[in-house]
Amino acid sequence: MLIINRLNQIEAKTIICGAVHKANELGIPMCISVVDESGNLIAFERMDGGKVHSVTISQDKAFTAASARKGTHEFNQACIPVHENNLFGIHTALGGRMCIVGGGLPIVSNGKVVGGIGVSSGSPAQDLGCAQAGVDAFTHNYN
Amino acid sequence: MLIINRLNQIEAKTIICGAVHKANELGIPMCISVVDESGNLIAFERMDGGKVHSVTISQDKAFTAASARKGTHEFNQACIPVHENNLFGIHTALGGRMCIVGGGLPIVSNGKVVGGIGVSSGSPAQDLGCAQAGVDAFTHNYN
Amino acid sequence: MLIINRLNQIEAKTIICGAVHKANELGIPMCISVVDESGNLIAFERMDGGKVHSVTISQDKAFTAASARKGTHEFNQACIPVHENNLFGIHTALGGRMCIVGGGLPIVSNGKVVGGIGVSSGSPAQDLGCAQAGVDAFTHNYN
Amino acid sequence: MLIINRLNQIEAKTIICGAVHKANELGIPMCISVVDESGNLIAFERMDGGKVHSVTISQDKAFTAASARKGTHEFNQACIPVHENNLFGIHTALGGRMCIVGGGLPIVSNGKVVGGIGVSSGSPAQDLGCAQAGVDAFTHNYN
Numbered sequence: 095m096l097i098i099n100r101l102n103q104i105e106a107k108t109i110i111c112g113a114v115h116k117a118n119e120l121g122i123p124m125c126i127s128v129v130d131e132s133g134n135l136i137a138f139e140r141m142d143g144g145k146v147h148s149v150t151i152s153q154d155k156a157f158t159a160a161s162a163r164k165g166t167h168e169f170n171q172a173c174i175p176v177h178e179n180n181l182f183g184i185h186t187a188l189g190g191r192m193c194i195v196g197g198g199l200p201i202v203s204n205g206k207v208v209g210g211i212g213v214s215s216g217s218p219a220q221d222l223g224c225a226q227a228g229v230d231a232f233t234h235n236y237n
Numbered sequence: 238m239l240i241i242n243r244l245n246q247i248e249a250k251t252i253i254c255g256a257v258h259k260a261n262e263l264g265i266p267m268c269i270s271v272v273d274e275s276g277n278l279i280a281f282e283r284m285d286g287g288k289v290h291s292v293t294i295s296q297d298k299a300f301t302a303a304s305a306r307k308g309t310h311e312f313n314q315a316c317i318p319v320h321e322n323n324l325f326g327i328h329t330a331l332g333g334r335m336c337i338v339g340g341g342l343p344i345v346s347n348g349k350v351v352g353g354i355g356v357s358s359g360s361p362a363q364d365l366g367c368a369q370a371g372v373d374a375f376t377h378n379y380n
Numbered sequence: 381m382l383i384i385n386r387l388n389q390i391e392a393k394t395i396i397c398g399a400v401h402k403a404n405e406l407g408i409p410m411c412i413s414v415v416d417e418s419g420n421l422i423a424f425e426r427m428d429g430g431k432v433h434s435v436t437i438s439q440d441k442a443f444t445a446a447s448a449r450k451g452t453h454e455f456n457q458a459c460i461p462v463h464e465n466n467l468f469g470i471h472t473a474l475g476g477r478m479c480i481v482g483g484g485l486p487i488v489s490n491g492k493v494v495g496g497i498g499v500s501s502g503s504p505a506q507d508l509g510c511a512q513a514g515v516d517a518f519t520h521n522y523n
Numbered sequence: 524m525l526i527i528n529r530l531n532q533i534e535a536k537t538i539i540c541g542a543v544h545k546a547n548e549l550g551i552p553m554c555i556s557v558v559d560e561s562g563n564l565i566a567f568e569r570m571d572g573g574k575v576h577s578v579t580i581s582q583d584k585a586f587t588a589a590s591a592r593k594g595t596h597e598f599n600q601a602c603i604p605v606h607e608n609n610l611f612g613i614h615t616a617l618g619g620r621m622c623i624v625g626g627g628l629p630i631v632s633n634g635k636v637v638g639g640i641g642v643s644s645g646s647p648a649q650d651l652g653c654a655q656a657g658v659d660a661f662t663h664n665y666n
Contacts, residue, residue, distance in 0.1 A: 095391065095494065095522075096571060098384040102285050105381070132418035133575050135292045138281035142245050149278045161576040180599040180625030180647035183614035187580050190619055208381065236381075285382060289419050290447040294473050313466040328469035333476055339466030361466035388571050421578045424567035428531050435564045 100130045101201060101209035105236060106137035109201065109211055112231025113224040117141060122216040124224055125152040128201075129210045133157040136209065148214035154191050155198030155221075160210025167196030167222055197221025199229050203237060243273045244344060244352035248379060249280040252344065252354055255374025256367040260284060265359040267367055268295040271344075272353045276300040279352065291357035297334050298341030298364075303353025310339030310365055340364025342372050346380060386416045387487060387495035391522060392423035395487065395497055398517025399510040403427060408502040410510055411438040414487075415496045419443040422495065434500035440477050441484030441498025441507075449493045453482030453508055483507025485515050489523060529559045530630060530638035534665060535566040538630065538640055541660025542653040546570060551645040553653055554581040557630075558639045562586040565638065577643035583620050584627030584650075589639025596625030596651055626650025628658050632666060 101109075106128040117124040123143035128136050135153055155166050162169065173194050175182040185194045196218030201209040211228040213221040244252075249271040260267040266286035271279050278296055298309050305312065316337050318325045328337045339361030344352040354371040356364040387395075392414040403410040409429035414422050421439055441452050448455065459480050461468040471480040482504030487495040497514040499507040530538075535557040546553040552572035557565050564582055584595050591598065602623050604611045614623040625647030630638040640657040642650040 095489065096386040096388050098386050100382040100384050102382050103282065130418075132289075132416075132420060134283075134289050134418060135281060136283045138278060139246065140277075140279045146275075146277050158576065161574050163574070175603045176605070178600070180596045180651070182599060183602060183623035184580075186615045186619040187583065187622060187624070188576060188619065192576060192580075203381065288447050288449070290444065290474060290478060294470075294478075297473065310466045313468060316469060317461045319462070329472045333472040333474065336473060337469040338473070365466070389568065418575075420569075420575050421567060422569045424564060425532065426563075426565045432561075432563050 098131060099203060099206055099208045101128065101136060103136065105232060106209070108235050109228040109232050110137055110139050113211065113213055113228035114139065114141060116224045116227035120216065120220055120223070122220055124213050124215045124221070125149055126224070126228070127152040127156040127212045129153070129156040129160050131160060131208050133161045133210070145215045151193060151195070152197070152212040152214040154193040155195065155212025155214060156210040157191060157212070158193045159198035159200045159212065160207060163200050163207045165196070165200070165222070166193055166198035167218065169194035170196055197225050199225045201229060201232055241274060242346060242349055242351045244271065244279060246279065248375060249352070251378050252371040252375050253280055253282050256354065256356055256371035257282065257284060259367045259370035263359065263363055263366070265363055267356050267358045267364070268292055269367070269371070270295040270299040270355045272296070272299040272303050274303060274351050276304045276353070288358045294336060294338070295340070295355040295357040297336040298338065298355025298357060299353040300334065300355070301336045302341035302343045302355065303350060306343050306350045308339070308343070308365070309336055309341035310361065312337035313339060340368055342368045344372060344375055384417060385489060385492055385494045387414065387422060389422065391518060392495070394521050395514040395518050396423055396425050399497065399499055399514035400425065400427060402510045402513035406502065406506055406509070408506055410499050410501045410507070411435055412510070412514070413438040413442040413498045415439070415442040415446050417446060417494050419447045419496070431501045437479060437481070438483070438498040438500040440479040441481065441500060442496040443477060443498070444479045445484035445486045445498065446493060446496025449486050451482070451486070451508070452479055452484035453504065455480035456482055483511055485511045487515060487518055527560060528632060528635055528637045530557065530565060532565065534661060535638070537664050538657040538661050539566055539568050542640065542642055542657035543568065543570060545653045545656035549645065549649055549652070551649060553642050553644045553650070554578055555653070555657070556581040556585040556641045558582070558585040558589050560589060560637050562590045562639070574644045580622060580624070581641040581643040583622040584624065584641025584643060585639040586620065586641070587622045588627035588629045588641065589636060592629050592636045594625070594629070594651070595622055595627035596647065598623035599625055626654055628654045630658060630661055
């Protein structure tokens, strides 16, 4: 039997809190998704004014980061089609659910991925900043 | 110009709070979704132990209730194929996103639908009970 | 943090072995899927001659049983549209991925669902028989 | 009447064995799919720790390789948008099921494609290495 560690609801809320705080600093209402280690949604908040398409994209960023165990922005650079690494095209997999736009990060505890966060409604850099703030809130409170 | 009333994030959290309180009474960890008047997700919580398929079904219940402006359980009885009302089959619309299983309710303010709640992981009756508790929390606090 | 128990590969192979043995007794080549506790595929075997549509259906049965924590045949009876339990219509949820045809069973260890098995290519009763044989192989070897 | 040669279950298991052996050498738990000459799944193994998104991507790589009768990495370079071969865009076909990321190879016997293997969870080069090891195991044992 495998023993798996998974974010609980309180931890997920803490992560969203951190991302919301950063979004308020930026003045951009965000959609924020937190998933478990298998990519399934645990918690979601669309801040007042968050964009409709970001409901899905934030979930897909969180899914991709948790499953691939790396930031979605790392995929983004590796997928530039001139690179000869055979990775271009991953962004259309799973009906486009694989999201390579910056703003998704894995949540790591004791070296294991226990979940993921995805943020969407700003620029990729702004989304990534909020996702990182979510990760930092987790690390500060639980690691 | 149309003026639309739409749930905000604090109201959505209040609604989820009401549903969570009821779910804890029942001892059943639920997935709870709140959508706006257009059916787009505002807030979501998967209580620790909530079922994976309920992530989507709770969203679909909330979407259906907000968009159709009635409880999903009302659809259910009307869809029984012996009824001669030509409604049978609505449950496969939108790729199955129209959900006719009990547990989705519209959120109404001043006679207008301003959002919806969908609950899933228990029986339809238990899900409906938690959805109603969410509606009641809204009514108690804001109406 | 939540601590989750999940089937490993050797356990999944044991479960498939039990189902294959029963399928050979019945003389029906089956498609057999084993998923983890989150419904994601771990192992799959299409016995020589297994049906093509069963590739997907066996996966969906395993997913449904693991996520709903009960046999798909239990859903089947509860979904008969004359029943006034508001459950009719669940079978079209998730784009039809919720499978209510007999042949899916959860895998339980120490009272917790750790995975699921789904079998397809025969009648629902035959599929269920093979799924049960898979569960029995797990119980006999690991519980 | 057409006479079709198709991988059987024992051959599929041999192919997976070869890929697993290579994955263990690399220290990367992989998802490995084997399909028949029509692209339909015969056998699948998610090694303990294999990634969730790779469940689908490995199947799509195997499907693409068997159907297109060439390695998915060959598609990858041909799809780079600067190439004037009108192939760019094939990666979004079939809802993204056409996978042009390296790691899918056809299985060939007597000059005919009899199936395909798809591997996912590492880099495209690592995935391709494991897929090749699966092909080699087949060739060594059956050709």
